[in-house]
Amino acid sequence: MNFEEFAAKPLLAKAGIDVPPSRLVTDAAAAGSACEEIGPVVVKAQVPTGKRGKAGGILPAGSAAEAESVASKILGMSIADHLVEKVLVEAQANIKQELYAAILNDPASKGPLIMFSDMGGMDIEEIAEEKPEHLVRHEVNIQTGPDGALLKKDIDSLVPEGVSSDAVAELLLKLYNAYADNDAELIEINPLAILEDNSLLALDCKFVLDDSAIVRQTEISANGTPDKLTGRELAAAELDLKYIDLDGNVGVLANGAGLTMTTMDVVTHYGGAPANFLEIGGEAYTKATDALKLMLGNENIKSLVVNFCGAFARTDVMTEGVVNAWLELKPEIPVFFSIHGTGSVDARKMLKERLDMTSYETMDEAIQAAVAAAGPFTGGAS
Amino acid sequence: MIIRNTDRLLVQGITGKQGSFWTERMQEYGTRVVGGVNPKKAGTECCGVPVFGSAVDAMKNGGEFDVSILFIPPLGAAKAASDAMQAGCKKLVCLTEHIPVRDVMNMMAEAAEHGTTIVGPNTAGLVTPGECFVGFMPAFESSIFKPGNIGIISRSGSLGTLMCLNTVQAGYGQSAFVGIGGDPIIGTTTLDALKSLDNDAKTEGVVIVGEIGGSMEEAAAEYAATMKKPVIASFIAGGSSPPGKKMGHAGAIVMGNKGTYQSKKIALEKAGVEVLPTPSGLGAALKNSGIKAN
Numbered sequence: 261m262n263f264e265e266f267a268a269k270p271l272l273a274k275a276g277i278d279v280p281p282s283r284l285v286t287d288a289a290a291a292g293s294a295c296e297e298i299g300p301v302v303v304k305a306q307v308p309t310g311k312r313g314k315a316g317g318i319l320p321a322g323s324a325a326e327a328e329s330v331a332s333k334i335l336g337m338s339i340a341d342h343l344v345e346k347v348l349v350e351a352q353a354n355i356k357q358e359l360y361a362a363i364l365n366d367p368a369s370k371g372p373l374i375m376f377s378d379m380g381g382m383d384i385e386e387i388a389e390e391k392p393e394h395l396v397r398h399e400v401n402i403q404t405g406p407d408g409a410l411l412k413k414d415i416d417s418l419v420p421e422g423v424s425s426d427a428v429a430e431l432l433l434k435l436y437n438a439y440a441d442n443d444a445e446l447i448e449i450n451p452l453a454i455l456e457d458n459s460l461l462a463l464d465c466k467f468v469l470d471d472s473a474i475v476r477q478t479e480i481s482a483n484g485t486p487d488k489l490t491g492r493e494l495a496a497a498e499l500d501l502k503y504i505d506l507d508g509n510v511g512v513l514a515n516g517a518g519l520t521m522t523t524m525d526v527v528t529h530y531g532g533a534p535a536n537f538l539e540i541g542g543e544a545y546t547k548a549t550d551a552l553k554l555m556l557g558n559e560n561i562k563s564l565v566v567n568f569c570g571a572f573a574r575t576d577v578m579t580e581g582v583v584n585a586w587l588e589l590k591p592e593i594p595v596f597f598s599i600h601g602t603g604s605v606d607a608r609k610m611l612k613e614r615l616d617m618t619s620y621e622t623m624d625e626a627i628q629a630a631v632a633a634a635g636p637f638t639g640g641a642s
Numbered sequence: 643m644i645i646r647n648t649d650r651l652l653v654q655g656i657t658g659k660q661g662s663f664w665t666e667r668m669q670e671y672g673t674r675v676v677g678g679v680n681p682k683k684a685g686t687e688c689c690g691v692p693v694f695g696s697a698v699d700a701m702k703n704g705g706e707f708d709v710s711i712l713f714i715p716p717l718g719a720a721k722a723a724s725d726a727m728q729a730g731c732k733k734l735v736c737l738t739e740h741i742p743v744r745d746v747m748n749m750m751a752e753a754a755e756h757g758t759t760i761v762g763p764n765t766a767g768l769v770t771p772g773e774c775f776v777g778f779m780p781a782f783e784s785s786i787f788k789p790g791n792i793g794i795i796s797r798s799g800s801l802g803t804l805m806c807l808n809t810v811q812a813g814y815g816q817s818a819f820v821g822i823g824g825d826p827i828i829g830t831t832t833l834d835a836l837k838s839l840d841n842d843a844k845t846e847g848v849v850i851v852g853e854i855g856g857s858m859e860e861a862a863a864e865y866a867a868t869m870k871k872p873v874i875a876s877f878i879a880g881g882s883s884p885p886g887k888k889m890g891h892a893g894a895i896v897m898g899n900k901g902t903y904q905s906k907k908i909a910l911e912k913a914g915v916e917v918l919p920t921p922s923g924l925g926a927a928l929k930n931s932g933i934k935a936n
Contacts, residue, residue, distance in 0.1 A: 365743045367827050367856050367893075370750040385898055402747045403755075443744050472716060472892065473742035502890045517824055517890025518798020518853055521879040526920045528882040537883070539890045541800055569804040571766055572778040601803050602780040623804065624922040 261469040261484035264306045266348045268467035271480070272449070275438035277431060279462045282350035291331030292324040294349040301349050303330045307342035308485040310466075315339045320352060342488070353461055357420055358451035360384065361432060363400075363439040365446075365470070372400040372439065374411065374432055378418040380451035394418065406436050422458045431460055442480055443473030492536075492554055499550050501540065508533025509634045511555050511564040511593075513548075513582070515573045516541035523567045526624060532631030535561045540581075545573030548581025549588075556591050563633040564595040567623055570602030579607035583614050594633045598626035643733075643761060643830050643838045644818045645709065647672050647774040652700055652731070654679040654722045655713030656688050664713070664778050665689040671781050673774040677705035679722070697722075697729040709733040711767070711776050719763065720745035727756045735776050736762035739825075740892075746827050753829060760829025761822065764891065766799025769806075769819040777821060779803065790815020791936050792874070792928065793839035795832055796851035797824050797858075797891070801879055804921055805851050812925035814935045817844040824891030826855070832862040840869045847874040847933045849924065850915070852906060854880030855894045859906040867913035875927035877918045878906045 263271075269279045283294035284306070295301045305317030312318050317339050321327035327349060337344045358380030366373035376396045379387050387395050398414045400406045412429040419425045431452070439447045445468040453461045474481045489497065496503030502517070506524075510532045514520040520539035527534045535558055540551050555561070566582055568575040579599060586595070599607045599619040611617050620626035651668070655661040656678025666689055669675050677691045677700050684695035694700035697710060710726040712719055712735070719738045726734055734753070741763050753760045761768060767777010772789035775781035779799065786807045792814050796802030799821055806819060820835040822828055832850060839845045850866075850873055852859040859878060866873040881903035883889045885896040896902050907917045916927055928935075 365747065365827060367858075370827050370829075371747050401751060402744075403751045440744070443742055445743065470743045471888075472740045473744065476717065476742065504884075504887055504889070506884070514800070516798055516800020517894060518796070518801030518851070518879050519804060520800075521853060521883055521889050521894065522801050522804070522877070522921060525879060525882045529919050534882065537889060541890075569800050569807065571780050571799045571803045573800070600807050601783060601786060604785075622922055624920055 261471060261474060261481060261486070262308045263467040263469065263484050264308055265304065265464055266306050266346070267483040268465040269462065271438050271442055271467055272462050272465055275434045277434050277438070277462050278460065280351040280353055282348050284346055284348055285331070286346045288328045288332035288335060291347060291349050292328035295321055295327035296324040298349065298351045300352040301327055302352055303327055303334060304348045304350060305334050305337065305339060305344040306346045306348055307339045307344055309340040309342055312339055317344060353453055353463060354456040355453045356456055357454045359454065360387065360450045361435060361452050362446065362448035362450070363436055363444065366399070369399045371402045372436070374398040374400060374406065374436065376415045376418060376432065378420060380453070384450070400436070406433060408433055420454060423454055423460070427460060442467070443470045443477050444468065445470045492557055496554055499547060499554070501538065501544055501547060501551055501554070503554065504537040505558070506534050506536050507560070508535045509560050509562040509637050510630050511535045511558070511561040512567070513538050513540070513551060513555060513564065514567040515539060515545055515569065515578060516571070519567060519569055523565060523623070523627065526627045527565065527631060530628050530631045532634060533637040540578060541573050545578055546581065548578045549585040552582055552585040553589065556589060561593060562635060563593055563630045565598070565627050565630040566595060567598045567626065568607070569600045570604060574603040575599050575601055576603035576606040576610065579610055583610060586615060596620065596626040596630040596633070598623040643759065643768065643820050643835050644842055645768045645770050645774055645776050647674060649709045649774070650674050650676045650707045651776060652677050652679065652697060652705060652707035652710040652726070653713065654697060654710055654726065656680060656693060657683050658713055660778070661713035662689055667782060668775060671775055673776060676707050697726040697731065701729040707731065709735065709776060711735040712738055714738055716740045716742070720749050723749045723760070724752055727752050727758045731758055734758055734760045735765065735767055736760060737765060737767065737777060739764040743827060746825065750827065750829060762825070762828060763823055764825040764828070765821040765823035766802065767821050769816070771816050779819065779821065786810060787819070788815035791817050791844060791846040791933065793817050793820070793842065793845040793848045794851065795820045795822060795835040795839070795848065797822055797853050797893070798851065798879065801921070802851055805849060805877065805924060808921055808924040809849070809928065812928045814928050817842060824853070824893050826893040832858040833865055836862050836865055836869070840871055845871065847872050847931055849874055850876040850910070852876060852878045853891065853894045854878070854883060854889070854896050854903050855891070855901040857901065860909040863909035863913040863915065866910070866915055872931060873913070873915045874931045874933070875916045875918050875924055876910050877921050877924070878903055
């Protein structure tokens with residue numbers, strides 16, 4: 261779950277990292293009065309995406325009148341398909357230099373990774389590729405937490421003159437606490453500013469909460485930005501189904517993430533276009549009826565492929581759900597089955613008896629038939 | 643990471659609905675289950691084996707085990723894993739999906755300390771056809787699993803099952819199926835599994851079933867180029883998935899230029915591994931490999 265700047269920065273402040281004074285507002289007049297209180301400000305669009313600056317979503321203002329006029333420009337803008345509905349009005353800072361600091365869950369070392377660079381303001385992937393000598397990667401033993409002395413030694417050569425490595429290491433230790441206490445997948449300060457007086461100030465913050473930890477981080481998760489979902493995706497989330505809308509015309513229903521992705525891939529391989537990702541594996545495998553109802557609400561679907569390969573999920577249970585839904589909804593579109601694995605003998609028998617349909621011998625045959633039945637795909641929904 | 647019928651298995655969470663259902667399937671198939679754990683039901687019996695209060699208790703009081711499997715909900719998994727490792731468990735199979743990553747990292751650190759190998763989290767388990775299995779795989783389905791000489795590594799249970807089915811349909815069988823799991827951070831990686839199959843006497847060739855996200859397939863490809871046995875083919879799921887979206891598995895996500903299908907395909911092909919456009923291509927790849935079905 262992503263946190264926008266206004267929701268992420270309080271996590272830094274709570275950990276003892278300095279952030280500029282700011283106010284979150286939703287209309288231009290309030291931006292003006294915020295500026296009156298704070299002094300010269302930067303007005304920053306709050307949307308769950310990077311590249312706000314390049315899109316013109318971050319502008320300075322020296323006076324209340326200017327802040328109001330700048331805010332009225334930014335509010336209502338669209339940045340990467342996100343409508344700007346709120347802006348952060350934040351005190352300007354006298355920046356001498358910009359640094360980069362982040363902590364994330366690292367699959368390679370299977371533990372926390374602190375990243376630090378003196379090339380703040382740049383994209384971290386760019387730093388890693390173009391100036392790797394300006395990036396320190398410090399692996400942390402999660403059981404003991406970071407060792408301040410070792411950390412200081414690692415970052416020392418990149419800490420600019422005028423600032424002490426102790427101060428930067430201390431900030432990174434505070435950042436580690438914010439990361440650990442809040443079950444972060446990623447916490448990033450970019451840029452981390454060195455001010456004219458050599459103090460450190462976090463000018464932006466990105467925080468991603470581990471989705472699996474939302475259940476035990478209920479207090480902060482309320483401040484995160486839910487994924488922008490379509491109506492069907494929202495309905496699926498409520499049913500605890502993993503569903504993603506795509507813009508093709510072949511409906512896909514399969515069990516398990518790997519098999520569902522594969523079904524989409526094979527639809528694409530045979531020249532078709534998948535209309536969705538929908539898996540009913542894991543604990544959700546009994547929800548075939550709900551899943552099918554949801555999916556058939558998409559009017560772009562011209563044919564449907566049902567691809568079950570039972571392991572944990574029993575194909576007879578899933579097939580029964582599909583058959584029930586099919587008899588109830590009586591959809592007009594053609595459906596093509598491929599059923600293998602646990603319970604497949606019973607599942608195939610049920611399909612024959614109740615729908616007078618037969619499972620294809622291979623997944624590829626079922627998918628090719630579905631692609632042919634859907635006909636040529638003429639473009640997206642819009 | 644190959645399971646044998648001499649390995650003694652402890653089932654943590656044996657008394658739950660899934661725990662007892664799959665324990666019975668494992669016992670029927672030949673897995674040597676020596677006991678289970680449920681702190682609230684210590685002293686009772688389940689599936690014909692004693693239930694202990696903890697893994698440590700099992701180890702001390704007649705339930706000595708080599709391998710433990712967790713049928714434990716997400717927020718309790720790290721504690722159960724810790725119990726198993728403190729008891730001296732050397733292999734731990736963690737089926738649970740949606741464990742907070744912080745807990746997973748703690749499990750991994752503890753495993754490194756104790757010298758425990760963790761498989762998963764979010765795996766469907768391990769199968770040694772004709773011998774035993776640990777997990778929730780349909781080992782008992784003869785159309786899917788048959789003793790043989792092909793080792794199969796998969797991040798996905800459902801897709802791994804399909805690849806096993808295609809193996810049997812082509813007339814081959816498996817020496818071992820290693821489900822490694824769909825989480826972003828897992829104990830046994832594609833590379834780890836590949837190394838153990840390379841050293842397994844029964845395995846003559848390997849199939850790698852990967853998916854988008856992370857860089858495990860790239861790391862495995864480097865080793866594949868140097869190993870004794872051929873990696874016959876690979877299928878990577880998610881080539882048609884939109885970037886930036888988690889495709890069911892927490893680990894299956896393309897972020898910027900990281901974890902892409904192309905990157906994995908290029909790495910594997912550079913190592914001389916055929917990357918199949920559809921799982922159905924596996925039969926032909928096996929037949930062209932020069933390896934005889936046994």
